Amino acid sequence: MIGLGKLERYVMSRMLTSVGSALAVIAAVIILVSFVNLSREVAVRADVGVAQLFALTLLQTPSIVLLLLPFVFLFGGMAAYVGLNRRSELVAMRAAGISAWRFILPSAMVAAVIGALVVLVFNPLAAAASARYESDRANLMENYLTDAPKEVWLRQGDDRTQMVIHARQRDTAEGRVRLKGVSLFVYQKNQQGRPEFKRRLEAAEAQLYPGYWKLTDVKEASAGESSVRSDSLSIRSSLDAESAMERFAAPESIAFWRLPAAIRLTEQAGFSANGYRLRFQQLLATPVLFAAMLILSAAFSLRLARLGGLAGLAGAGVGLGFVVFFFNEFSGALADADIIPLFAAAWAPPVVALLSGLALLCYTEDG
Template sequence: MTGPGTLSRYIAARFAWGFLGALAITMLLFFIVELIELPRRAEGNYQADLAELMLLALYRLPSRVEQTMIFSVLYGAMWTFIALSRRQELVVIWALGQSIWKFLRAPLVVTVLIGLASVALFNPFAAAMMSKFERFEAQLRLDSKDIGNPSRANPGLWLRQNGVNGPSILHARHSADRGLKLYRVVVLRYQTDSDKVLWINAEEAELIHDRWFLSNAWVANPDGEISFWKAYTISTNLSPAQVISSLSDPGTISFWSLRENIKLADAAGLSSTRYRMQFQALLARPILMCAMILIAATFSLRIFRFENVVRMVLGGLVSGFVLFFVNSWSWEIGTLGMVPVMVAAWFPALVALAIGATAIFVQESR
């Protein structure tokens, strides 16, 4: 380490490896947890062998990792800073006249790059994998013999709609493709000129333009006659944007598609709060990650003593968890519309950044 540039590259490389190590451990832990949790989720709903459960876990893993990636930043930074302190490298760095802020410049730059990559690249990948998870799980439910057992039924999804032949109520056990494809569908269609009801049971339903296309449908008319239709259509006044807004999870929508979904929901007169919250939260993620760096620095950039290690680690972890839960709580109240979306998305990150910066200024002035 013969110069400021070399020193910065060294610190950046150490932090990058620390982050990747923490990320790898997080992925392994989540994969194990998913393998334990998925059989419980499948019990009574669908049958899956070990290979199918592992595939489901892999599909779901990126979404889980994305939700907690800020902790990988925190753990990687703390490991890097404590390792530098343990090897007395911090003493040498301070002796070279480096301030804390100059020292943190390299980790902060790497963190900003990580944050931007997680939003622009990893989020679309995680959203695509989560969509695959929903489709694959829905197919397993469809193929399972236990799927039709009403004693094990879940509340499912409900839609009320109007059509050319009258109003109807649609219930589905599961959905995929942001709600545009439904599985195990029951439709109660009311006749426009009477109070009679047409009962329809179908394996699948897919919304294309202004019609639901049902597959393998059993239709019971008001007179009690039952007929089987390989393909059956029902008109609807619901647009794809309305269905997506009602049924889709923002986690299955790529960052690059969120603005389009916001526009579609607004044009349909529906609430776009969830999508706006997701969009702003993703934009704020690099700032939140930088706040994690400052939290790690506040507790870890000290002269290494074994008796202080536990206190340093616990202090950083507790602070990180507090920030995570405050951010999650802010997400919830923002989604419910209790506070403006911009405030809910940006307030935790900016406040944490300000508190961390203040703590470092105080620490440096001592």
């Protein structure tokens, strides 16, 4: 905070305190609701203790908190500025001829910096916790899960060879990838770039090691030839355990640093990587979204308390925050359907929110 005066530092400290309080309240609510939901979900397991449920809840919480962080800045910012307003501190600032821009813009810049740190640091931690949650939940509910996928489809490849992998069951416990009842279909691209079927392998089990799949109890059949049996066989793989498990996960559960590799591997395998690209752009736009939410919170909180209508403005600010959230989700759905470009879907909601907040501030402060 070098170069900032006492006033800016004071307002910023009030803002950070309110944002921290809002984060604590929202996180507590998330933990409570998640704990209750998990208690109902695993009620079929009589041997599950409270400690295990609470550990699962803590692993699930970061990913939900990450989703709701824009509301943390909206609610925290409104609490800070409404508090300054009700204590007549804003009246004193305006009487001294101090513009709201002087203390709002530094706070918005701090929100953007926090957004960058969230993307670079907290997002990978939340993704790791989410992956651990899925693994621990699967182990805890083994043979009890009714909604677990029965089949697995994977695809890997490069410029010359494509491989489609089908399995009846998967095991991703302890960071390993083990498939059972496996069928592998190997294709090779011809001179025209079209894939041609080369061989099929059936295996009782396939386990992924660095750089290769190890198949056991294998039956191999090439096009136009009889099948050959072998006890084990190794097949080169461009996947590692983490990238393979990412194929089972939604783009939201992949860490920011892993998204470029996930995009590359997905496109090499012949799949569309639009979901990963959209998520990557949304994470890049996160600092703008946090700054926009803080500016919106200020725009709806600076009306002098003695003029009345402050509660209505605050409620309108909360409503506009939900509109921005649903606009963001709606834009993502349109991008998934290839209706609008990915870049526009990711950046339009935060930019529109930022411009709306700046316009409201200009109207409030400068008339």
